Amino acid sequence: MVIILLLIALAPGFFLAWYFYHRDKYEPEPKLKIIKIFIIGGLLVIPAGLAEMGLMSLTRVNTNNLYNIFILSFLIIAPIEELLKYYAVRRWIYDSTEFDEAMDGIVYTVAASLGFATLENVFYVIQLGIGTGITRAFSAVPGHALFGALMGSYIGRAKLRREKETKLIHTGILLAILCHGLYDFLVLTRSAFSSMIILLLGILFLWIRIQLKKAGIESQMRIKAAEPPLP
Numbered sequence: 001m002v003i004i005l006l007l008i009a010l011a012p013g014f015f016l017a018w019y020f021y022h023r024d025k026y027e028p029e030p031k032l033k034i035i036k037i038f039i040i041g042g043l044l045v046i047p048a049g050l051a052e053m054g055l056m057s058l059t060r061v062n063t064n065n066l067y068n069i070f071i072l073s074f075l076i077i078a079p080i081e082e083l084l085k086y087y088a089v090r091r092w093i094y095d096s097t098e099f100d101e102a103m104d105g106i107v108y109t110v111a112a113s114l115g116f117a118t119l120e121n122v123f124y125v126i127q128l129g130i131g132t133g134i135t136r137a138f139s140a141v142p143g144h145a146l147f148g149a150l151m152g153s154y155i156g157r158a159k160l161r162r163e164k165e166t167k168l169i170h171t172g173i174l175l176a177i178l179c180h181g182l183y184d185f186l187v188l189t190r191s192a193f194s195s196m197i198i199l200l201l202g203i204l205f206l207w208i209r210i211q212l213k214k215a216g217i218e219s220q221m222r223i224k225a226a227e228p229p230l231p
Contacts, residue, residue: 008133009125012141013118020110026219041115044084069188074181082176088112103215105156113148117141146204151176153211
């Protein structure tokens, strides 16, 4: 039974990591570096959980009313988790020579996000069972990937546009926090509003697809520009 639960917990993260990795068609990143960032993202679940529990204890927030849910979603959970994902990318891969195109920002930030989501998913599924695993496979895990891709699209552009680097990074982090916070807020209300997460994730998915296409075109043009002219 434990093996089945582990497979259910791990499958969505591994599948989405495979999906985003294969969107980088023209200059794919080294698999070992992707795996490294994925693992680091997973390990960051521990400090994230400790920080969240500490802040919840200090502020005494709970899910009894909308005000507390707002504080918990937008000011505790989302900022801690998205900032840690950003830290994983900035600390361990951003300055690498391998990080040299807009697509890389998406791929590496999604890797960190899915590492985080996968280990978090293991804890939830082992505790709460198969039903939770199936639900999270179509909600929380894709959500983490999409929040990461959103932030990563700005981080990738920031690496290439040093004059706007700080602004782009801050914008990406803020948007990821807002989307993550909104997701958590909708889930924690446990009301009819919770169904709106489908709309939120759907809109994010469509936007990310556009960004992936644009980043792919930029990668293709970059490779062609680097090719020596025909004699």
